[in-house]
Amino acid sequence: MNRKLLVLPALLGALAPAITGCGSSGGSGGSGKPIVVGTTDSIELTKDNPAPLDPATSYDSATWNVFYNTFQMLLTYQRGSTTPTPDAAKECHYAGTSGLTYQCTMRDGEKFSTGRSLTSTDVKFSVDRMQKIHWSDGPSSLISDVKSVDAPDPQTVVFHLKHPDATFPAKLATPAAAIVDSTVYPAKKPYTGWRLVGSGPYKLDSWTAGKQAVFSKNAHYDGTLKMHNSAVTLKMFADSNKMEDAIKSGQLDVMSRQLSPDQIQALQSNPDPDFKLTQSSGGEARYLFLNTDAPSLKKVAVRQAMAQIIDRQAITRDVYQRTAVPLYSVVPQGITTHVNSFYDTYGEPSVKNAQKTLTDAGITSKVPLTINFRRDNGGTMNKAEAEAIAKQLDASGLFDVHVEAEQWNAFLKAAGEGKYQVFALSWLPDFPDPDNYIAPFFDKETFIPLPYNLTEIRNTILPETRSQAQRSATTDAFGAAQKLVAEQVPMLPLWQANQYIAARDDITGAEWALNASTTTQFWELGRGASG
Structure with a gap:
């Protein structure tokens, strides 16, 4: 796959944007027309990949780009941080001195996009399910050191590890630990088709294969990420030149992964007055x-x-x-x-x-x-x-x-x-x-x-x-x-x-939207003056 998140302290400076614009710094997401993001990443539904939007089966940059925006994990990364911090969880810590027990307390009032309450039982179900399905091209290897998971009460989840693992909190911040609805997802097989139900900042409204996906703000999201828009439309292109034509004509607000080298060179040599190309190390x-x-x-x-x-x-x-x-x-x-x-x-x-x-x-x-x-x-x-x-x-x-x-x-x-x-x-x-x-x-x-x-x-x-x-x-x-x-x-x-991302001049937050693993963090994008 191609995989995902911010940076170690040694890399933090190196991954800062080389060309920055005005960035939004707060707010909870406004109204207005959707921000339209272009990508050349492809997500395909095939016989070998019948559930492309199921975290248990998909492990590549294109699908994880969707998962980070729609699913919630116990932990996440705040803007500029290199340390996982709580999102669906209120607090997490290693219990005892062995390094074999990791415990989290859930936030109060967390819900899925359907309005159903999210509890520790859903967390246990999600991790158990990932291991049971053990999809050959999926991300179950990331949590293979989990021996068992307990949910002693609705607010508490306890992970028992086979071996001490200082990287385990970081693994809980990936879609390998995405929390799925235990009343919707099958326990031992994939959730097939173009469907997903999560508790992240956005909900998926529609998916047209090879063309576009429509996301809107999840009204039930009560995590820690700050949203700067209320809707995003993801446009999919088989040709990066057509994606560039679309942003030049105003059909796109943002174009992300991925531009060809000759396009990048041309845009750097002859900048377009209507949009800005931002570069950072990745x-x-x-x-x-x-x-x-x-x-x-x-x-x-x-x-x-x-x-x-x-x-x-x-x-x-x-x-x-x-x-x-x-x-x-x-x-x-x-x-x-x-x-x-x-x-x-x-x-x-x-x-x-x-x-x-x-x-x-x-x-x-x-x-x-x-x-x-x-x-x-x-x-x-x-x-x-x-x-x-x-x-x-x-x-x-x-x-x-x-x-x-x-x-x-x-x-x-x-x-x-x-x-x-x-x-x-x-x-x-x-x-x-x-x-x-x-x-x-x-x-x-x-x-x-x-x-x-x-x-x-x-x-x-x-x-x-x-x-x-x-x-x-x-x-x-x-x-x-x-x-x-x-x-x-x-x-x-x-x-x-x-890595590169381009945004039209009325879009804010582009310099924060693309993290080191090229995930486009939709919530960072805003329209108009920065907050």
């Missing part, structure tokens, strides 16, 4: 995953040779036109514990070094590879990126590479089933911690099941770091994890992206 990381069970990639020397050849600078310059920056570790720059492990291990790209690596391993013929990529939609550059990587590897004379495209849901399913040799995915953080850039790929429960088992990360580093409440104390351990990934190369970091 937590999105792009990885190339290598199937170590595939015959061509079983030997670590082949994977190391790829790491010695691939030129990230050329990719970010030529494909992404410097809207992204090279990434040399599984943990991005700006996140506490980041080290340039791949650069430290392999240095600058070198065909000579790659050839020696292969020769020393007894590999003298060209290595055949196929890179599978997600078919492009909107402003994505998946094809150009795959072709650029293939060209670099082929030009070395050491590889023979082909590229193949696939539709998103089929792509994700096949990747998870180990059907590809090489594929790339963008990862957006679920929460701001180095754990969330490592555990989704190397823990016992993972987002993408990788065949390579780095046992030291899974059995030692992750458990030890999760027992550290002071996250700065995890620097050495996470540094060791990054070094292991660089040495064994089950995945290869490519780049981390800047």
